[in-house]
Amino acid sequence: MPELETLHQAVIDGDWKGAAAATRAALDAGEPPLAIVTGCLVPAMDEVGRRFECEEYFVPEMLLSARAMKASMEILRPLLVATGAQPTGRVVIGTVKGDLHDIGKNLVASMLEGGGFEVIDLGADVAPERFIEAARTRNANLVALSALLTVTMTSMKTTIDAFHAAGLRGQVKIMVGGAPVTQQYADSIGADGYGESAGAAVALARRLVAA
Amino acid sequence: MNRLRDWLSGGLLIADGAWGTELQSRGLAPGSAPDAWNLDHPDLVEAVAAAYVAAGSEIILTNTFRANSLAMDGGLDAINRAGVELSKRAAAGRALVFASIGPTGKMLMAGEITEEQARAAFAAQAASLAAAGADALLIETMSDIDEARVAVAASKTTGLPVIASFAFDSGKHKDRTMMGATPEAVAGAMVEAGADGIGANCGAGIEYAASICRRLRAACDLPIWIKPNAGLPRMDETTIRYDTTPVLFASHYAALRDAGASFLGGCCGSTPDFIRALVKARCASN
Numbered sequence: 001m002p003e004l005e006t007l008h009q010a011v012i013d014g015d016w017k018g019a020a021a022a023t024r025a026a027l028d029a030g031e032p033p034l035a036i037v038t039g040c041l042v043p044a045m046d047e048v049g050r051r052f053e054c055e056e057y058f059v060p061e062m063l064l065s066a067r068a069m070k071a072s073m074e075i076l077r078p079l080l081v082a083t084g085a086q087p088t089g090r091v092v093i094g095t096v097k098g099d100l101h102d103i104g105k106n107l108v109a110s111m112l113e114g115g116g117f118e119v120i121d122l123g124a125d126v127a128p129e130r131f132i133e134a135a136r137t138r139n140a141n142l143v144a145l146s147a148l149l150t151v152t153m154t155s156m157k158t159t160i161d162a163f164h165a166a167g168l169r170g171q172v173k174i175m176v177g178g179a180p181v182t183q184q185y186a187d188s189i190g191a192d193g194y195g196e197s198a199g200a201a202v203a204l205a206r207r208l209v210a211a
Numbered sequence: 212m213n214r215l216r217d218w219l220s221g222g223l224l225i226a227d228g229a230w231g232t233e234l235q236s237r238g239l240a241p242g243s244a245p246d247a248w249n250l251d252h253p254d255l256v257e258a259v260a261a262a263y264v265a266a267g268s269e270i271i272l273t274n275t276f277r278a279n280s281l282a283m284d285g286g287l288d289a290i291n292r293a294g295v296e297l298s299k300r301a302a303a304g305r306a307l308v309f310a311s312i313g314p315t316g317k318m319l320m321a322g323e324i325t326e327e328q329a330r331a332a333f334a335a336q337a338a339s340l341a342a343a344g345a346d347a348l349l350i351e352t353m354s355d356i357d358e359a360r361v362a363v364a365a366s367k368t369t370g371l372p373v374i375a376s377f378a379f380d381s382g383k384h385k386d387r388t389m390m391g392a393t394p395e396a397v398a399g400a401m402v403e404a405g406a407d408g409i410g411a412n413c414g415a416g417i418e419y420a421a422s423i424c425r426r427l428r429a430a431c432d433l434p435i436w437i438k439p440n441a442g443l444p445r446m447d448e449t450t451i452r453y454d455t456t457p458v459l460f461a462s463h464y465a466a467l468r469d470a471g472a473s474f475l476g477g478c479c480g481s482t483p484d485f486i487r488a489l490v491k492a493r494c495a496s497n
Contacts, residue, residue, distance in 0.1 A: 058389070
């Protein structure tokens with residue numbers, strides 16, 4: 001379907017108007033909403049993630065693509081809800097306590113949305129109790145923790161420990177990321193996974209919910 | 212501009228090292244805001260500044276990196292003023308005090324904040340820092356050229372010399388900022404914005420600093436501020452460690468001087484020992 005190719009390209013190019021128009025055109029041509037997401041938006045955002053990974057794309061390009069993807073999802077979401085389609089997973093995301101930086105977290109949230117996840121974004125400087133409360137009430141299966149600073153990344157451990165203490169650790173997978181975070185650190189604090197970039201975070205989230 | 216050049220008339224100046232990790236070693240709880248300590252634990256903040264002066268820093272910064280209204284709340288004028296006062300007291304005329312201004316942590320292009328909001332936040336911080344007697348303003352760890360442009364314009368209204376320093380930590384060769392800006396693009400934009408100095412701080416480690424410095428030098432003739440970090444942090448049980456040693460760090464001294472650095476110091480993970488090693492390297496090379 002040519003409309004899907006146009007949509008795919010519009011997302012990669014970060015053209016939100018083009019993405020919205022192509023989404024409407026694809027629906028008019030009879031493409032089911034879920035097929036547009038899984039067959040077009042997800043692969044397009046995967047390609048954006050790949051380009052980011054290869055460092056052909058930087059944050060601005062990725063933001064524009066995420067915006068284009070969002071423009072398409074805004075049209076599709078009500079239709080998906082009406083058909084009862086389930087999201088890939090439900091993820092609670094936030095920057096850990098003491099850290100007010102949310103650029104990385106916002107990027108990962110956008111990419112996860114593009115990857116078909118339902119994203120519950122708690123913002124920045126999120127205390128462990130708020131992560132727990134949101135994970136419990138929203139029945140999330142994934143928790144994503146972000147930190148930009150070496151001085152705040154230790155709040156990730158506090159948060160993971162709090163999930164243990166609350167008896168919820170078995171019900172959610174916890175992934176971590178951010179500039180100072182490494183795989184070794186993720187392992188040392190008992191996280192289930194570490195994503196080096198926003199693109200890698202989506203692949204990791206898929207692996208974690210499938211596990 | 213002339214003031215920066217005057218200060219540099221005797222050659223390369225040694226700046227300070229990291230503050231956040233130094234404050235943590237004095238008990239700052241991980242996750243709490245270092246800047247608030249200017250009011251809560253002024254003695255410990257002053258001790259960090261004094262440790263750098265004692266190590267031979269000719270320029271020290273202030274503990275005000277996050278004290279702009281878009282990055283933190285509450286009592287910012289007092290926090291900024293106290294930051295400058297503490298560094299000045301520790302310097303006691305033996306070092307210049309360049310006041311630190313960090314990014315807002317919000318993205319202009321994503322529409323999280325407007326340019327006007329950013330301008331107001333930077334202008335308020337710059338005014339507090341200048342009123343307290345800072346010798347110059349250092350806009351550091353920037354990744355977005357547009358945000359830096361706004362910060363430079365707002366800072367210049369104080370009449371103080373303004374340096375704009377970026378974190379180059381992305382791209383295949385670690386020579387782009389997170390927003391994809393190259394040293395050449397940064398240099399062009401900052402000259403245009405009227406910055407008095409330009410620089411690279413934080414970043415992917417000191418081994419990348421010389422090539423970035425050379426490219427900044429080739430792209431403009433502003434004084435260059437270089438403060439790389441001591442590698443990337445590694446977690447040992449509960450302690451954060453950096454792999455670069457002071458000796459290894461200082462072994463880059465000659466390469467950075469030859470690449471055109473005007474100011475040299477350390478970012479995350481560096482300590483007064485790194486500064487001592489830099490001072491020693493400068494002596495040895497003279």
